[in-house]
Amino acid sequence: MTSIDLNADLGEGFGRWSLTDDEGLLSVVTSANVACGFHAGDPATMRRVCALAAERGVRIGAQVSYRDLAGFGRRAMDVPADELTAEVAYQIGALDVFARAAGTRVSYVKPHGALYNRVVRDEEQAAAVVAGVRLADASLPVLGLPGSRLLDLAALAGLPAVPEAFADRAYTDQGTLVPRDQDGAVVTDAETVVARSLGLARDGEVASRSGARVAVRARSLCLHGDTPGAVELARRVRDRLRDAGVRVEAFV
Template sequence: MIDLNADLGEGFGRWRLTDDAALLSVVTSANVACGFHAGDPSTMRRVCALAAERGVRIGAQVSYRDLAGFGRRAMEVPAEELAAEVAYQIGALEVFARAAGARVAYVKPHGALYNRVVHDGEQAAAVVEGVLLADAALPVLGLPGSRFLAAAAKAGLPTVTEAFGDRAYTEEGTLAPRGHEGAVLTEPDTVVERSLGLAREGEVTTLSGRRIPVRARSLCLHGDTPGAVELARRVRARLEEAGVRVEAFA
């Protein structure tokens, strides 16, 4: 059994990056941009309404305040400020989730913040504090073995481990930086088979060719990957053909 999540609502104004409607017919959890790296009130409202209509769980994808850099630039944000900004983003999305007859079901950091809290204990604790300010019962989604999940568990938040079907891994079990050649996988057969291996065997092959364990309850496919919709459909079909039940964790 595995959850299939994707980053959605990553547009702003007239600009749209992800095919939200199509992806919401495939995934079981939607990581919705909350306005700091992408997204705006109209987009958040529309995605929440579609997700609720289709029974897809709504997650707050919180980020550094970085619209220009799509939340993928390293930033130095004081812990107290970061905690407040995380809570603010969750609260904003909750308004639209409730209006759609649903709730924010979990929280996932985005981009540079996601990678930062794998190793940075102070930033990890700040994100956890922000989640606690919003709702002390919200599950958080993150990389296995990260400082973020450790801090969340210590604070009493439910934790959910995540793997990536379309990203390359280092031998340490972290995601290869996007600047590295081969860090983002776009070849459909590779992504499909990697996703199946993660779901059934809990293993992945690193950039160096070594097999390492990656135990995850949720599998992420990026919505901004070329051909993302068809790729997500192929991944889900392959998982179900192999006897893997695709079901939301939240």
């Protein structure tokens, strides 16, 4: 039977502001990418989400990013490699405190936003992220785009490299994500997202924005938690996968 992990970005609030329905999504996904305070999240939110994830048996991932609260981590930044390494390790360590307090641990690492896109091609920044992960815990898997420099360097460093796909993001013909500042970068039609999820999980391919079929072999499938109606959409995706004989389970 084909199987795939279902992940979502969680804990993306700060102080009195809340962006994601963490409790609702944690009843559906198998892995939670938890904001570590640099693009969103604060200590109280991180602690709460880790406790909820532990209760539901959901794997906790550190979603590391550039230090950019104002821009939600989606603005391009130039951070020196040694500084980025330290900041990645710092974010992982901060989240792991709350994960361990809840009786579990950080199980993987996934970059967020501008950092995620940067490490697809940028050798130096990708190497800095890998070094930060190794500094925090040299056994942690790294989640990223198939064919990215991040996953290549993670594998070379002995870290488990886990490719992921996006059901609600548009792809280029080259298998990269269409930048968010371009029209159609985010797929909002629920039935389209559900159909794309099945194609990615079962067939390992997706239609690019131009209509070309693009191979995307992934072990994990991401649904963005800040999408309107994200919880219901995640349930529909999980139900469709189950009905098609695809087992939804964590990759770790």
